[in-house]
Amino acid sequence: MFNLWKMKPIIKVENLSKQYRLGTIGTGTLSNDLKRWWHQVRGKEDPFLTVGESNDRTSKGSSEYVWALKDINFEVMPGEILGIIGKNGAGKSTLLKILSKVTGPTTGRILYDGRIGSLLEVGTGFHPELTGRENIYLNGAILGMTRQEIRAKLDEIIDFSGCERYIDTPVKRYSSGMTVRLGFAVAAHLEPEILVVDEVLAVGDAEFQKKAIGKMQDVSRNHGRTVLFVSHNMNSLTNLCTKGIVLMKGISPFQSKINDAIQFYLQNDYVNRGDYNLNETPKEKEAYFTKIRVVDENGVAKNDFFYTEKICISYQIHIAKKNAKYKLFCVILDYHLRPIFSCESIGIKEDMLLKIPEKFLVRGDYSIHTFIHVPRVEQVDIVENMCQFRVIDNGSPFQIHGDYNYGSVFSESEWV
């Protein structure tokens, strides 16, 4: 690698902020507009820039102005793929919109070299009455290609889309999947120095998604282009990106290598997804659960685990009367509530910890059924479908297969 510190960032974002007004536009907004204009005429600062709250959509605010983005700073080096991570409403789309010049910033600036091509949607500007071929030209031109550039790549684009047979049929006759493929095919052959991509990869079938991810990697690795990529999908983020920035309520608290950024995001995005807490009056039972939590090896509550981490389930049990026959049973369920595997203890204690080995569960969402029982005699206490957790694939051998359904657990089988 070259001396990174000597290289100049291809894109530099400085103190970028964006303010939005909430509510509808009508006669009420006219007075604010006039006030703003009057300040401007007298050469004063916009009075509404000093107000505004951070963008927390769940709490009721007092101001009708919010900062969708506030003082964002970051730099991207040529050839890097930057992942932008954040919850809904964190400001990801606003950032992308400003980067793609769809809307302007309120304050701050972005400096960059070369062209920025943006892919906030595939097939932008497709006209249903025009044929696939005509739409390739139209869409390409909208994205900033010249007619010559498109003509030179036409065969490649048609081939990539896999819609050759329909290419002279109006797009309105296409299936939605085909329209998306065609749109992505055009976009993938765009050659700006900086490419801004929203979650367009979330469309199309698995085969096409793999193709799309491959194309993006190719664009950055082999052609040295810079990509800014927004996604909720931690899989594609780890797959693609080299660096990540986290956005939260319009500010950017963290930027680093992609895995660290994801880790930071997941820890702070921690929400209680149904850990079990007994808060009613004690039960009239000889033994019952008071608290069940999903934790990591150090006992810290957590819901999202990397494939390389141990997942632990910590139990607190109230034991009124000891019984040597009691056993603790735990069923791990997948997203469809299908049992994947189960564990059974020998006896029970007040505090128990179940460790699920790392590199065992495949990526996905899980929950548990768990109960205290005397086998085939009685069920003492039962907790159903609680304690959700998620496994994120950060580099298993099967990661390249994307969303292909290759099962629920990894095995250590051998080829002879």
Added chain:
Amino acid sequence: MQVADTKKYANAIVPKDALFDLRLKEIWRYRDLLLLFVKRDFVAKYKQTILGPVWFFIQPIFQTAILALVFAGMASLSTDGIPPILFYLAGITCWNYFANCLRTTSNTFTANASLFGKVYFPRAVTPLSIIISNLIQFGIGLLLFLLLYLYFVATGAVLLPNTFLLLLPVLIVLMGLMGLGLGMLVSAMTTKYRDLQYLVDFGVQLLMYATPVILPLSAVPDKYRPLMLANPMTGIIETFKYGFFSTGTFSWELLGYSAGFTIVVFLLGLVVFNYTEKNFMDVV
């Protein structure tokens, strides 16, 4: 420090650009898109119709026939001695060109919000493409007019073209630019408050009666003449008719007024449009 920093980068995205930075170079870079938009509008308009482009002829023919029937036939209004069909067609062709330019460009932002919200290209490309589409449509209308003109000459009508016909290209440019300028102005002003849009919709229809499309300027009572003279389209339509028929009035002052109005409105429209395009997505 900051200034030096900016210099190192080729491009910058900042809150506000300079007011008179019209970025014409950028529009030129997107000329292919301009032409593709024109083609799209044209091709898409008459797909799945049987008569296809013939519709371009049918519309003005019917409009003219109705005007001739009502105003020349029933109301016996003067047409300066020109065959009514020809007289009205001349006015209609010009007026439709201007009115279509104005009407279709005036809702550029609202009509294209979904496209503009997803991808950047110089927004001015859209109204420019509309003007070119309308120019082609006007060309077809003019062709129809010329065919009828020749037919009337062949059947013995006395029609005297003169050298002012050479002003025709100037007139076409003026009409287009006036429609474009006004349209851009309106579209920029209607992104946030849409009231003006409704005014344009019916105002264009009403305004036609304040041009010499139906009544020649010479037949307008003195009391109302200043009203018609104040309409910047009057000079253009009068000159158009004068060039083809040698009747009516021609004055450099009147045409000069139209030209001056056009230039001012066009420049103003362009500046306001460019100023608006940056943040219109937030309020549209």
